[in-house]
Structures are given as C-alpha cells and as structure tokens.
Amino acid sequence: MKKVFVLSRNIVSPLGNTAKENMEALCAGKTAVTVHNDAARSPVPFCAALMDPAFFQQAPAAFTPFEALTVASMEDAIRQAEIDPSDPDTAWILSTTKGNIGQLEQQPVTRALKNEVALTVSAQKLSAHFGFVNRPVIVSHACISGTLAIITARRMLEAGKYKTVVVAGADLITRFILSGFQSFHAVSDVLCKPFDADRNGINLGEAAATVVLSTQPPAAANPIVISGGGVSNDANHISGPSRTGEELFMAIDRAMKEAGTDAAAIDFISAHGTATVYNDDMESRAINLAGLQSVPVNSLKGYYGHTLGAAGLLETVIGIESLSNQVIIPTMGFETPGTVEPIHVCSKLTKTPAHAFLKTASGFGGCNAAIVVQKTQD
CATH class of the missing domain: 3.40.47.10 (Thiolase/Chalcone synthase)
Structure with a gap:
C-alpha cells in the first residue's frame, strides 16, 4: 500500500x-x-x-x-x-x-x-x-x-x-x-x-x-503520513448523536486497522469536542470502546470555535504541528471532568515525545470519521 x-x-x-x-x-x-x-x-x-x-x-x-x-x-x-x-x-x-x-x-x-x-x-x-x-x-x-x-x-x-x-x-x-x-x-x-x-x-x-x-515523499526528515481512515454513520437521528458511541468507535477501529496500529501507539487524540452535552458524552463512550481512555484528548473549539467544513482540516494541521513540535495543546475552557465515561482531557500545555495521533469528527445526520496521522521514523 x-x-x-x-x-x-x-x-x-x-x-x-x-x-x-x-x-x-x-x-x-x-x-x-x-x-x-x-x-x-x-x-x-x-x-x-x-x-x-x-x-x-x-x-x-x-x-x-x-x-x-x-x-x-x-x-x-x-x-x-x-x-x-x-x-x-x-x-x-x-x-x-x-x-x-x-x-x-x-x-x-x-x-x-x-x-x-x-x-x-x-x-x-x-x-x-x-x-x-x-x-x-x-x-x-x-x-x-x-x-x-x-x-x-x-x-x-x-x-x-x-x-x-x-x-x-x-x-x-x-x-x-x-x-x-x-x-x-x-x-x-x-x-x-x-x-x-x-x-x-x-x-x-x-x-x-x-x-x-x-505519494512522493518530501525532502524533510521524519515526514508525516496519513496512515489510516474510517467512516461510519449512527443511523440514529438527524441531529442527535448515537447514545452508545459504537458507530464512532467503528470509524476509529477502521482507521487504526488501516494504519496497522493499536491504542498503545496513539500519543493523543484531537477530538471533535463541540462542548454540547450529547456529542462529548458520545465521544467519551467511543474513546473508551477503543481502549483509548488513558490517552490525552484535546478539543480546539475553545480557540477557533466550530469552523464547520474547515474544522477537520484545521484540527489535523494543528495535530501535525503538535507532532512536529512535540507538544500537546490543552483544551481551552475545560476545568471539571463531566463526560459520561472517563477520558484523559489535556488541560495544560504538555511537552511530550509524540509520533502518532487520532483525529475524530462527527456531524449532523449521524456521520463519523477518524484518521490516524503518524510521523515516520528514519
């Protein structure tokens, strides 16, 4: 491939x-x-x-x-x-x-x-x-x-x-x-x-x-690759997300299998994180189903708001910058854990060796998508 x-x-x-x-x-x-x-x-x-x-x-x-x-x-x-x-x-x-x-x-x-x-x-x-x-x-x-x-x-x-x-x-x-x-x-x-x-x-x-x-590699050392992607649909409601998170988990699972990676290889999750009650709960369920509940999670909505058609791209770009700079951006606005399932929300700027991240997204009509982005090793 x-x-x-x-x-x-x-x-x-x-x-x-x-x-x-x-x-x-x-x-x-x-x-x-x-x-x-x-x-x-x-x-x-x-x-x-x-x-x-x-x-x-x-x-x-x-x-x-x-x-x-x-x-x-x-x-x-x-x-x-x-x-x-x-x-x-x-x-x-x-x-x-x-x-x-x-x-x-x-x-x-x-x-x-x-x-x-x-x-x-x-x-x-x-x-x-x-x-x-x-x-x-x-x-x-x-x-x-x-x-x-x-x-x-x-x-x-x-x-x-x-x-x-x-x-x-x-x-x-x-x-x-x-x-x-x-x-x-x-x-x-x-x-x-x-x-x-x-x-x-x-x-x-x-x-x-x-x-x-x-498909042509850049001249830079340790280039970034899009190594896997998955898409799914809740088939649940036109505006309300799945109550189980199983469908977003399906997209995550497909992305990780395409990437040939597992939960242990994911250094952080760039979540959709809209700050609505049901979306954040659904994401917390999906993250737990994927065995990623201990992995640092961030949402960038407190910096940019929800940028709609640009959101998945913008947040992927910041994730790539995070890999390049070995830093995880905190979740602006987050103070007290409040999701139905426990997740590790990043609340402060964190310097850490990072080689791979998972990007998730969900939307009206029950659509879900996930990609795995990795830094290659020379």
Whole structure:
C-alpha cells in the first residue's frame, strides 16, 4: 500500500495566516473566540471566532469572501509544497458545509444568484485561478467534511489516480448558519467548555485550512503520513448523536486497522469536542470502546470555535504541528471532568515525545470519521 505524505499545510484564521502563526498563538494560550454584537448575523449577542473584516476588504473583487478565504489558504500551502497545479497528476478537493450561502443574505435573490452560490461554481472558479486541469472534487458532508476530504484524498492517491492532491476547506459564519444552531439551543453565549461538567453548547468560527498530500515523499526528515481512515454513520437521528458511541468507535477501529496500529501507539487524540452535552458524552463512550481512555484528548473549539467544513482540516494541521513540535495543546475552557465515561482531557500545555495521533469528527445526520496521522521514523 502506498504511503500518503503531507507535503505542506496552512491555516488562515483570526489567530494567524500560517500554520506556524496559529500554533504559536495556541501555545501562548490565545483564543479567537469572543462576544460579538452583529445585527446582520444575529438579533442577540453571540460568542464566536470571526475573521477581521479588513481581511475581506483587501481581497480581490473577483472572489466572494468564502472564495477569498479559501484562496489565501491554498496559495500558501501550494507555494510551500512547490507543486504545479496544472500537472495532470495533481487534483484538488474542496471541503465546505455552506460555501457561498451568505451571498443570499447580501443581495436580492435571483435565479442567477442561486446558480452562483452553487459549490460547483466556486470550485471551478478556484480551479481556473490556480490552473488545475483536473475536475475538482467537492466534499460537503456536515461537520466531518474536512476529515472526510482527507480520507477521500488518501484513497485517490492509494488507488494511483493521482500523485498529489490539494485538500482545502473553509466556511464563514452567516446569519443562516448561526440561526440554525441557535434554533437547537446549541450555542453557548460564553466561551465553550469541551468535555466539562458545565458545558452548555458550541461556539462557531471562521477559518480556512489546506493540506497538500502526495505519494512522493518530501525532502524533510521524519515526514508525516496519513496512515489510516474510517467512516461510519449512527443511523440514529438527524441531529442527535448515537447514545452508545459504537458507530464512532467503528470509524476509529477502521482507521487504526488501516494504519496497522493499536491504542498503545496513539500519543493523543484531537477530538471533535463541540462542548454540547450529547456529542462529548458520545465521544467519551467511543474513546473508551477503543481502549483509548488513558490517552490525552484535546478539543480546539475553545480557540477557533466550530469552523464547520474547515474544522477537520484545521484540527489535523494543528495535530501535525503538535507532532512536529512535540507538544500537546490543552483544551481551552475545560476545568471539571463531566463526560459520561472517563477520558484523559489535556488541560495544560504538555511537552511530550509524540509520533502518532487520532483525529475524530462527527456531524449532523449521524456521520463519523477518524484518521490516524503518524510521523515516520528514519
């Protein structure tokens, strides 16, 4: 089986415009989550991590805000990887949940506008901008989109269809998106508290993230590989997660078997950790079913909020930075253990030898995904 290497990575978020800047901000304990009074998005104050409006004011007029954010992340990752997007052996995947949906809030809704907000239109526009010759792949699968996009890229590469795949994900927080979560009474009006006894809901966030994956190893020593991936579905409820955690465990188990690893080899878990009561409980059950209850777990939602289609990618990038820097980021907002099954939540910045981590994700419709990411040994 072919190895799938990480050639480069990027994050563009309120905390920085590169993966390095974002990692430094997390190590310094900075969060982008704060209370906003924005009547255009919500009639009441809300707690979220939003991009500086100046970022979009400086963007080329040809791009919508969503597209501009995605382009900024892709440009940095492609530059780092030194790849040619026009190479027939190079493909790209766009991960997002809502794309340009915010455009429908900014102007009169016409048939032309409805066509313009289609994800295919954005994907084709970005393809033309970068010069990709292969048809883009779009992954829009609720909150597992970013993680599933990585799994999809890995499978494309292993099948020999391409030698390199650029995976980019982004989402913006619009009135439509925010009101949807508010209707579930799932949004916390203060900084979220993943896995905490007093957790009461999520914060949302805006960001873009990109990884460039390839079957061609990078020049750097001890390269990072995506060694396994698994997907499952609860078949339980459109918005409520499994009460047993068995289905997320199935995805974890498949990812670990593909990676040829076991619980003892996992140094930390980058969890979905939304800070909602049921999601965090479900994850704690799945982690215990996998025999990983003693492994350090973190959630990054207290730094970035839930970045939707970017979340799985962004959190994977931070996990890769953690492997590179031999440090585990603490779970912002966590104080008192409060999940139905005990897990080892990382609560302080931890320096430790780390060679592999597990990334999990879950979303509406009962979808689950997991990947194993490892540092190779020379």
